[in-house]
Amino acid sequence: MLDFWCNVKNELEYNLMTQKELADKMQISYNTLQSWITKDRLPDARQSVQIAKILNTTVEFLVTGRKTPLSQDNAKIINLLNQAIGYLK
Template sequence: MKDVGIRIKNLREQKGMTQKNLADRANITVATLSRYENNQRTPMSDIIVKIARALGTSTDYLLTGDGEIEKKYHEYNAAVTMIGFASRAREITPRQAAILQAIAEEMFGSAS
């Protein structure tokens, strides 16, 4: 479980977030976050969920470091975002449709 703190810190820094930014988003104190990042305390499961959401990652990634899970999580979020965008759009130009199709094919492979 010691790697959890390292993964939290590394991901926070990769995203350009300060400890205060992340602590505010996860609704915890900066002191508590610092203890997690320095492996002085281990976050409870409900806090892992809050931190994962604040970092835009999966709890599996924070707990295991499994990059494949992380990749699938981001692909899923991107797909949900695209579906949401498409469902709200009343009219999509052919160019916009082609761009969305190209993004989907790049992420998930060709449909054929």
């Protein structure tokens, strides 16, 4: 099985979502999704982006299994948010 589909399955599990729910959200039939998976066929670019958005991840992660490093600005924002959460406790 392609890494893409292994990563999709892992993200489905992480998001407590079924393949049927993914197909419904994509507005495709469950059989179409199953065909892609069992025949190791990649969806087109638009569908790959749609899958990534539904799973709250990136196409890059679904293809490579690697998270994109945070930009310094994003890292600073996350650090500030974590500090603010710490003050609320």
